[in-house]
Amino acid sequence: LASAIALAPMAAMAADLTIGFSQIGSESGWRAAETTVTRQEAERRGIDLKFADAQQKQENQIKAIRSFIAQGVDAILIAPVVATGWDEVLEEAKDAEIPVVLLDRTVDADESLYLTAVTSDLVHEGEVAGQWLVDEMNGEECRIVELQGTTGSSPAIDRKTGFEQGIEGHDNLEIVRSQTGDFTRAQGKVVMESFLKAEGGENICALYAHNDDMAVGAIQAIKEAGLKPGEDIRIVAIDAVPDAHKAIADGEMNATIELTPNMAGPALDALEAYLADGTEPEKWIQTESRLFTADDDNMAIFNEKKDLGY
Ligand code: GYE
Numbered sequence: 442l443a444s445a446i447a448l449a450p451m452a453a454m455a456a457d458l459t460i461g462f463s464q465i466g467s468e469s470g471w472r473a474a475e476t477t478v479t480r481q482e483a484e485r486r487g488i489d490l491k492f493a494d495a496q497q498k499q500e501n502q503i504k505a506i507r508s509f510i511a512q513g514v515d516a517i518l519i520a521p522v523v524a525t526g527w528d529e530v531l532e533e534a535k536d537a538e539i540p541v542v543l544l545d546r547t548v549d550a551d552e553s554l555y556l557t558a559v560t561s562d563l564v565h566e567g568e569v570a571g572q573w574l575v576d577e578m579n580g581e582e583c584r585i586v587e588l589q590g591t592t593g594s595s596p597a598i599d600r601k602t603g604f605e606q607g608i609e610g611h612d613n614l615e616i617v618r619s620q621t622g623d624f625t626r627a628q629g630k631v632v633m634e635s636f637l638k639a640e641g642g643e644n645i646c647a648l649y650a651h652n653d654d655m656a657v658g659a660i661q662a663i664k665e666a667g668l669k670p671g672e673d674i675r676i677v678a679i680d681a682v683p684d685a686h687k688a689i690a691d692g693e694m695n696a697t698i699e700l701t702p703n704m705a706g707p708a709l710d711a712l713e714a715y716l717a718d719g720t721e722p723e724k725w726i727q728t729e730s731r732l733f734t735a736d737d738d739n740m741a742i743f744n745e746k747k748d749l750g751y
Pocket of ligand 1: 468469470471472545546596624651652653654679680700
């Protein structure tokens with residue numbers, strides 16, 4: 442008690458924050474790492490983090506957010522599973538004067554309904570993937586299959602758009618099949634199997650997957666079909682999780698674009714400043730996207746990243 446009284450008022454204030462976090466679920470390795478890092482960031486700052494796992498369902502997220510509002514939390518973090526359908530619950534948080542920060546995915550809602558969004562440039566990531574394939578093929582014909590993320594999620598929509606922009610004007614490149622694999626390894630494998638069956642493995646030149654987990658599942662399907670992933674079928678995806686670096690090091694995958702699992706760091710910085718003295722953050726806090734290929738020391742990066750919450 443004596444040491445608690447001795448705390449400076451500012452530190453005591455930060456230590457008193459209670460923040461609700463409505464997480465999507467644990468569909469991918471990246472998502473699990475984001476959860477770990479968010480818990481670490483909250484603990485480091487003495488924030489009481491109330492964590493709710495929505496098991497991929499928007500209705501569960503809405504319930505969790507309503508319960509955070511009822512508990513009178515100081516702020517709410519939301520990783521929104523899909524882009525639409527948030528207006529009502531965000532209005533409720535606004536009426537209760539509880540600031541909301543979006544993590545890693547965006548929403549189709551008026552931006553006055555949230556304080557800021559911490560995300561990567563999801564369209565740009567798709568463009569970088571497309572551009573990589575343009576350079577790699579250098580004019581050669583290439584029939585592409587695409588594994589999309591969760592239907593209706595902003596990364597699935599934006600990464601598709603971005604990739605199409607990246608390959609636009611290159612008539613040698615054609616997307617012949619595109620289907621959702623829901624951002625999971627299991628679905629990535631199942632859907633890749635159906636692509637291989639429908640097209641014939643030798644007629645597929647490249648796979649673009651909206652995340653690494655689906656690519657890793659697809660690698661398994663490609664091997665089981667007797668083909669060499671990374672050679673017979675080139676593979677580019679997004680997240681740069683440790684397993685993708687390993688697959689690139691093993692020559693079974695060609696490129697990935699990094700998405701930091703630390704969205705909570707910038708989000709909590711913005712919230713702490715806002716709650717302390719009303720400092721308004723930028724509406725979009727953009728995280729970096731960097732391309733990794735076989736030119737990088739992927740084994741070293743794999744080992745480093747193992748300590749990052751993955
Ligand atoms: O790339 C994927 C995840 O929302 C941008 O969600 C994020 C994506 C990430 O499950 O692996």
